[in-house]
Amino acid sequence: MISWDALFSERAKTMKASAIRELLKLVTQPDIISFGGGLPDPHFFPIHQLQECVHDVLETNSAIALQYGATEGVPALRSWLAEDARSKGLDVTVENVVVTASSQQALDLIAKVMLDPGDIALVEGPSYLGALQAFAAFQGQAIAIDMDEQGIRTDILEERIKAIRSGTRPIKFIYAVPSFQNPAGITMSIERRRQLLDISQRYNIPIVEDHPYHALRYEGTRVPSIASLDADGHVIYLETFSKILSPGFRLGWVVAPEPFTRKLALAKQATDLCSSPFNQLIVLEFCKRGYLEPHVAHIRREYAKKRDAMLNAMDEFFPKEVKWTRPEGGMFLWVELPKGIDTTEMLRDALEVKVAYVGGTGFYPDGRGENCMRLNFSYSTPEINREGIRRLSECIRKRL
């Protein structure tokens, strides 16, 4: 008999079943109110427009759609994405764009081409769970920098950079989700974005700007992306169709300086040769027909109602000892319970009353966040969001 454990790599030995994974399983139980995953509401998938796009792609372009494609992405989609990036103020050409299997693959490839074991990635505290997993899978060392209501604390960041630079391991990048952050729901202010860029330039550390939710703003005014403020090629910018159209296509894209996209494409080639040209052409068709903007406007209106229902229910039901963020957009908010309440333990009570969420510790590389949790408001209806918060408030009261 093979002893598999003895054959696994050092990086594989650290891989453990995670909260997202277990929660995607829970979500398939129909009577659970899930605040867990980062799922779009399937009721709003634009099925008829997609039917039209798929039909025409297969009818007119099957030899490209169903064949192997270029590793960097289908040229026509890359051109469209480059044009889209330029319209958002990024000074780029098609050579700066690589299509990926959603942002998760972009994070995997970034880690693959940048992180040797022990190399440091600076992240927001809390940070996106899937990014922490991607970096850990290459034995990178994520170090969390606290946030306040303006986003990452750039003063603490700079102090940490100075301290780390006297050590032996290099800092390879700063990872941030500046708009409607996952998990905290915080939006980084323009001043903070400029300070972050300034630090990046002074210390020559690139910024990985993960921007999946930026189009989902429900109130307040737009803040420019860090990439659009960057004149010197310090930003690796990530977007995805998962939150604005459908995660089922597994399509995202990276916009970055050419020395980086060239290396990223080489890494992608050894990883999966290319992303589905079929899905790329469908999504391109959807965009070219002008369906994306009205669709996003529609889900923006609907998700705003869901967010409001959750926030109103929290105002109404949550005990006064509980704190939470009020996101201006996105899909998540972050709840802080009084110290001493362990959200991982409390999840058992919550599941008994059929409510799921993700406990806070998974969002910190250092075990913090024990008394915190991330709630998603985009998946369920406003009414169910309200009911879920009511039930959750009872779980919290029991533990106070």
Add this chain to the structure above:
Amino acid sequence: MISWDALFSERAKTMKASAIRELLKLVTQPDIISFGGGLPDPHFFPIHQLQECVHDVLETNSAIALQYGATEGVPALRSWLAEDARSKGLDVTVENVVVTASSQQALDLIAKVMLDPGDIALVEGPSYLGALQAFAAFQGQAIAIDMDEQGIRTDILEERIKAIRSGTRPIKFIYAVPSFQNPAGITMSIERRRQLLDISQRYNIPIVEDHPYHALRYEGTRVPSIASLDADGHVIYLETFSKILSPGFRLGWVVAPEPFTRKLALAKQATDLCSSPFNQLIVLEFCKRGYLEPHVAHIRREYAKKRDAMLNAMDEFFPKEVKWTRPEGGMFLWVELPKGIDTTEMLRDALEVKVAYVGGTGFYPDGRGENCMRLNFSYSTPEINREGIRRLSECIRKRL
């Protein structure tokens, strides 16, 4: 300015633009006769049946198709694939199956969970270029074992294993493409498969059996897969829809012992969360409607003609000093020119007369294969295959 080179990981520093990559670019020039890629003939893509499947998936199952899915794959597809594996003599359940973004991702994930820097993968010489790239991307060390017309030389293999085991780095697996091998076109005999399995059992080294072409047999009798001969869980078995349906969906699957599939799924989660549920449901629908077998029977008949046209042209045009394999199936054959002719240099002559192929050195981890080349016969028509071989014969004569 950022110095990107200084930020890349050790594994990324070894990544270089490859033959497959450059050749996928050439293929897009319409007047090139391409013997380069491993491309199916797009004329045979079953467009109308796919239209039907896509339409019904979107109409009846969009909430699953367009949403995030389980990392291991859509449950209904995994069940179908487990049943398919059982029908091929593998003693497995759904827990042994993980859906991947085609076999290239399976190879990437296998390397990710098994290879620490310097760890050894034993491969056939020559071996599949994409596998060598996937292993190198994790700083694995591939060592090629010669083949004869029966497949891998198990006598040499055992000697090498004994010699390596006295060294410091472990052997993590043996990678083989036993049926219609890529690139050599050789099919491993049943005796050799049994010997390979015996070595695997005696030395406790798993076999990665890559089986993408097995359904594409044009003559001779079927040889059972190594996995179907294995009673003790020593085989990690890979299949893909790329060669039998369409590479454009980017879907393959792994069948392996559960301790391995569990770890593979964890690695996949950090890599891309899941493969496209949309594409998974389309392919499942195609299979469940009974469209796959008649489709494969159709392309088998057509590819047989393409192979015959190429082999007949080689008999007719190639100088007598040239040797080549006569594959019973698959997509490739392997040509050995007299020593001293460098196929990488000769490619320039070939491209002048508008013929592309892949030179032999990329298929060896150790720089051998200089006088060899891989020819693909599945992409072009029989007539074009003949014409391409005629032109290639002139390039060869010039160098003799």
